[in-house]
Amino acid sequence: MADDMLKSENLPQNPERATLEGRNKFMGFWFFLGGETVLFASLFGTYLALKNSNAQGPSAEEIFGLELVFIMTIVLLTSSLTSVYAMYHMKNNDFKKMQLWIGITVLLGLIFLGFEIYEFYHYVHGYEFGYTTSAFSSAFYTLVGFHGAHVAFGLGWFLSLMIRNSKRGINLYNAPKFYIASLYWHFIDVVWVFIFTVVYLMGKVG
Template identity: 45%
Template sequence: MTKPHTTNHEQSLDKAKFGFWVYVMTDCVLFATLFATYAVLRNNTAEGPSAKDLFSLNFVLLETMLLLTSSFTYGLALIFAKQNNKKMTINWLTITAMLGLSFLAMELYEFNHLITEGHAWSASAFLSAYFTLVGTHGLHIIIGLIWIFVSIFRLKQGTLNIKNNNSLTMLGIFWHFLDIIWIFIFSFVYLIGVAL
């Protein structure tokens, strides 16, 4: 009796997952416009400092490693969720959230440092494009972190079932996607910005 119902339910969850994937793909297009803007404006520094003068590569490498590791630990949480191991899922989700929070803290520290040094977004077109691109990524990280905390809370309240398993899968897509976007920010804004 329940079988056709379950199948329907699974089908609609699969559709939800596909819909979320399409959203993530369009988010890539949003980031592409910001990358293009940054690439066009990166030399328009209004006689102010350029990427070479402002960024420290060691600092950004640490940020990258934090985010990359959080992407990996999220994968571990997902594996335990599929094994119905609620405790380990919550543990790895918490570690992921801590790594994400550390990344966010470093990013905010960098922003604060730039602004107090007088290199805010209003200083030049280069800085406007930089803050828009990296800030949009940071905003996504904040949303992802809220989503992780909500997931932890919901898991603590209830049990692992097909529904929140599916939500965790979608959150996984989102979190890995943010890591991929960061790789491109790391490569283009920081590595090429400092080395070129």
């Protein structure tokens, strides 16, 4: 029975939900994302309360540049799409293609993270907008930084899954793991959409 878990042949339609463990992981992770939503909601709430409290430091309007952030948004949204492809191939039990699409997802994630680091570097050195500059800066870096940390964690997660399973195919044991990793990635993406709107667009416009 235990061996069945690790076989790649004859996988059912939805391998991620074929076992009780898989279903548990699936549901547990959805609930976890519910908690994460409250976490980000609290961070957003704090940010909104403090976004005009820039003290003597630069304000949102002064520092934000929409071009870079727009590119970042496109990159991250695309990575969400590529992870959907990966899951599509998982369900078709096509391991190589799944790995490929996850690989592309990771690459896009890395590009996003690189841009974010550049953005922060730019703020700190170009505008003297550091973490301790004002209440606004603390709230900004904490909110966006929490998202960035989530992205970094997701990348590590994807990478370790890819490496761990590179020598074997999809099976009932690892299918749920791939699936919830991609679920997590979508969540990060959705959070970014809110950050883009609430932090950058509203910061630039209102």
